[in-house]
Amino acid sequence: SQQGEEDPQALSIQEGENATMNCSYKTSINNLQWYRQNSGRGLVHLILIRSNEREKHSGRLRVTLDTSKKSSSLLITASRAADTASYFCATPQGAQKLVFGQGTRLTINP
């Protein structure tokens, strides 16, 4: 079953703008992960943020986690056409299983 919701479901912005995607989850977690999926391809792991972390950066990516609100956000700064993809948050369920959010389809217009 899906862990939670992501919004927006689809986002279209101009190249160079920032893109923000949000994820909400339902149960307590140890960590939350963000993945990217190009059309028809597998998943690429972007970043993992632990439950005791509030913010994490990786290059142009910035992830926040608010465990009190059970929500996370992914910010991509200075977007590029190559960032066009679907982005999913995922939370562990049990020892190793991952439960994915519904995803945000991001389109960067040149």
Added chain:
Amino acid sequence: GAVVSQHPSWVICKSGTSVKIECRSLDFQATTMFWYRQFPKQSLMLMATSNEGSKATYEQGVEKDKFLINHASLTLSTLTVTSAHPEDSSFYICSAISRLDTQYFGPGTRLTVL
């Protein structure tokens, strides 16, 4: 980084036939692998957990007799879709857990049942 491969990358078959999809961890051993299914414009849904040397654990609503999983070695898990029907057409993705508990995903297999 660690690599997980899937074969085939796409397959088209006739209704009623069986299709086998392989998932291999190329440079690490994986005692646990997962199989996901993804319909167009939707998220990944976990189908089953594949454990080396033991029976797979299926998620609720997934027919174990239809989706046969065999984790024969520490680097190979197979998913066989038996008596496939058009509604089984989907994108099937596997993942493998490394010893560092990091999950690596395969590139996916697109199954089309005519």
